[in-house]
Amino acid sequence: QAAILQAEKLAEAKHENPAINIVVQKIVGTSIKDKLNLPGTIIPWESVKMISEVTGKVVEIKVKEGDRVKQGDLLVQIDPRDSQNNLNSADAAYELALTSQERAQKLFDMELMPKAELARVNAHLKTSKAALDTVKLQLKKCEIRAPISLIINSIPAKVGLNMNPFMPIPVLELINIDKVKISVGIPEADVDSIRGLEYFDVIIDALSGRKVRAKKYFLSHQVDTMARLYNLELVVDNPGGNILPGMFARVEVVKKAFSNAVSIPIYAVISKDQQKTVFVEQDGKAHLRIIETGVLEGWRIQVTKGISAGDKVIVVGHRSVGEGQNVKVVREVTDAMELVN
Structure with a gap:
C-alpha cells in the first residue's frame, strides 16, 4: 500500500510539474575573438596632380582617362x-x-x-x-611627361585652354593602384591594442564581400581634432586593379583571441537583478547558474565563470523553465549554429 501511495504522489508531481521540451548546447572548448569592425575607405597608393609650369595654351592631349602610362611618356603639349x-x-x-x-x-x-x-x-x-x-x-x-608609371585618372585641361602655374585646377591627375591604401579611423580607447598588430582582414562589399589581407602601413601619432580618431593606413596588393579608390571597406581588428574558450549564444543569457544567468540541464531538470561574461563576437558571448566544458546549457525553451523544472531534451548540439542549418 505504501508503494502505491508513493507512485500516486510521483504521478501527481509529474502532473503538476510536466516536462518542458528543450534544446541544449553541450559546452565544448572553442575559439572566440575580441574584435572590432571599423569602416574604411580605399585610397590610391599614389596620387599625382600635374600642373603646367609654363604659361601657354594646351595644343594637344596625348592620353585619355584610364590609360596606363610609363615614366617619361608625353601626356600634354603646351604651345x-x-x-x-x-x-x-x-x-x-x-x-x-x-x-x-x-x-x-x-x-x-x-x-x-x-x-x-x-x-x-x-x-x-x-x-x-x-x-x-x-x-x-x-x-x-611645354611637354608635360609622366613622372612615374601611373594611370590617368582625370584630365581637367582641354585643348585650347590657357594654362599657367597659378591656376587652381591641374592639367591632369594620375594615380597608382597597383597597391592601394585603406584609411581607417581608430577610437582612442583602441589605439594601444592596434599598435602591436601587423595584419588585418578587410571585407570589400563592392566586390561581393571579398576578404583581403592587409598590412599596417602607418598609424598617426596625432588625433584628428574633429572626429577624435587616429588615422590608420593599411596597404593591400592590387595587381588586377579590381580594388578601386573610393570603395567602402570593413576592417576587422582582432584585439585579442581566446582558444578553448566557453561560449554560448547571447540569447541564452537571462539578465535579472543585475545578474547574468543561464539554465543548464542535469538529470532531467533545469538548474539556474549565475555566470560572468567576457567578449562578444557576433551572436556568441564568452562565459568566464559559472559553466564549464561538458555542461548542457538550455538554448531553446530556457525562458519557459524555472529552477528544478522537469525538462525533456529533444535535441542536443555542440554549436548553436546547428540550429539554423
Whole structure:
C-alpha cells in the first residue's frame, strides 16, 4: 500500500510539474575573438596632380582617362612657340656675349683692356648662359611627361585652354593602384591594442564581400581634432586593379583571441537583478547558474565563470523553465549554429 501511495504522489508531481521540451548546447572548448569592425575607405597608393609650369595654351592631349602610362611618356603639349622664340633670342644673345668675351680676352692678353672691363664681359657671358639655360628649361616644360608609371585618372585641361602655374585646377591627375591604401579611423580607447598588430582582414562589399589581407602601413601619432580618431593606413596588393579608390571597406581588428574558450549564444543569457544567468540541464531538470561574461563576437558571448566544458546549457525553451523544472531534451548540439542549418 505504501508503494502505491508513493507512485500516486510521483504521478501527481509529474502532473503538476510536466516536462518542458528543450534544446541544449553541450559546452565544448572553442575559439572566440575580441574584435572590432571599423569602416574604411580605399585610397590610391599614389596620387599625382600635374600642373603646367609654363604659361601657354594646351595644343594637344596625348592620353585619355584610364590609360596606363610609363615614366617619361608625353601626356600634354603646351604651345611651345613663345618659348621657342625666347630660346632663339636667348641663344643669339649668348652667342654675341661669347664673341664679346673672346675678343675681350684677347685684348686683355695684349694689355689693351683693363681687368675690370674683362670681369664685366665675363659676368655678362655668365648671365647670358644662365638666361639661355632657363629658356631651354621653359621650352622643355611645354611637354608635360609622366613622372612615374601611373594611370590617368582625370584630365581637367582641354585643348585650347590657357594654362599657367597659378591656376587652381591641374592639367591632369594620375594615380597608382597597383597597391592601394585603406584609411581607417581608430577610437582612442583602441589605439594601444592596434599598435602591436601587423595584419588585418578587410571585407570589400563592392566586390561581393571579398576578404583581403592587409598590412599596417602607418598609424598617426596625432588625433584628428574633429572626429577624435587616429588615422590608420593599411596597404593591400592590387595587381588586377579590381580594388578601386573610393570603395567602402570593413576592417576587422582582432584585439585579442581566446582558444578553448566557453561560449554560448547571447540569447541564452537571462539578465535579472543585475545578474547574468543561464539554465543548464542535469538529470532531467533545469538548474539556474549565475555566470560572468567576457567578449562578444557576433551572436556568441564568452562565459568566464559559472559553466564549464561538458555542461548542457538550455538554448531553446530556457525562458519557459524555472529552477528544478522537469525538462525533456529533444535535441542536443555542440554549436548553436546547428540550429539554423
